[in-house]
Amino acid sequence: MVKMIERLIQAEDSIEEAELLYRERVGNKLVIAKLYHAMIYCLFALFGIRDIGRLTHADIIERFEKEYVQRGIFNNELLSVIRHAYELTHECDCEHMPMPADEDIELTMHTAKEFINEMDNYLQMHGN
Numbered sequence: 001m002v003k004m005i006e007r008l009i010q011a012e013d014s015i016e017e018a019e020l021l022y023r024e025r026v027g028n029k030l031v032i033a034k035l036y037h038a039m040i041y042c043l044f045a046l047f048g049i050r051d052i053g054r055l056t057h058a059d060i061i062e063r064f065e066k067e068y069v070q071r072g073i074f075n076n077e078l079l080s081v082i083r084h085a086y087e088l089t090h091e092c093d094c095e096h097m098p099m100p101a102d103e104d105i106e107l108t109m110h111t112a113k114e115f116i117n118e119m120d121n122y123l124q125m126h127g128n
Contacts, residue, residue: 003045003048004046004123005045007041007042007049008045008116008119008123010037010038010041011039011041011045011116011119014034014038014041015034015038015109015113015116017034018031018034018035018038018109019109021034022105022109028101028102028104028105029088029089029099031100031105032088032089032100032104032108033089035085035105035108036082036085036086036089036108038115038116039081039082039111039112039115040060042116043061043064044060045123046068046123047063047064057090058086061083064079064082073122074118077111078114078115081107081108081111081112084104084108085108088100088104
């Protein structure tokens with residue numbers, strides 16, 4: 001349980017960093033990356049992942065979809081936001097990649113904050 005708590009703290013720290021970067025208008029690519037990692041840390045907490053090893057983020061997201069979204073434990077809108085953030089952060093940091101819009105940031109930030117709360121509640125209730 002301690003590692004799960006640590007992962008949720010990492011998620012909250014990533015949100016705080018994203019908020020600061022967004023307020024200071026440092027760049028939406030950096031902000032979306034922080035928000036994406038906040039959500040990934042939640043998945044690490046859920047699955048008790050200490051070391052990602054040979055897993056990819058895509059593997060973890062797919063597992064989340066199969067084990068939790070398809071069963072109705074977490075909603076599909078959350079999965080859509082995670083996937084969209086994944087696409088924005090994992091393509092490349094190339095010049096031709098579009099800058100995430102403020103709307104993307106605001107939706108992702110709202111969703112990431114909700115996800116941390118939902119994950120904390122879920123883990124407390126289910127003792128994972």
